């Protein structure tokens with residue numbers, strides 16, 4: 389069975405580990421460059437603060453090696469801040485502490501553009517339901533809960549990017565080959581569909 393690495397530098401990584409344990413999947417944490425020597429076949433990038441995560445990845449010397457593995461086809465799931473790390477284009481949202489030197493870049497391996505903190509104050513955190521395209525459970529007719537926490541908006545998608553879900557008219561889940569990016573947090577709800585679909589990408 390596959391082993392999934394969870395980037396555990398900052399943010400909501402423990403919640404992903406709970407889901408993986410529930411699905412009976414082996415997982416391991418990546419906290420420093422030495423952890424990259426562990427065996428893993430897939431990667432989860434959790435929510436949190438993308439600027440902090442990008443800086444830590446760079447400072448710890450983990451950014452380039454992980455980027456190479458993603459570009460080499462390793463399945464990766466980025467949720468919220470994790471989606472920002474995957475995006476080639478990042479618009480800084482309002483009030484996101486704009487250092488005009490530009491935020492540290494993430495992996496930038498997916499042709500999508502996201503706007504950080506795009507949902508206003510009242511909508512900063514909210515729950516909704518939406519159709520998830522890959523949802524394999526017809527009895528639920530593909531509807532899954534979606535929890536948004538200071539979420540990025542996926543504003544544009546490039547060629548080859550498949551839209552997996554929308555909510556309130558916005559694109560909220562996409563797939564580009566081996567890469568999945570979500571603006572919401574499937575690990576904060578009981579429904580495991582998103583993780584199951586992701587795991588189906590792992591051989």
Ligand code: GLN
Pocket residue numbers: 434435436437438439467468469470472504505537538539540
């Ligand atoms: N607002 C965060 C960022 O811009 C993302 C929030 C989250 O991951 N829940 O990095």
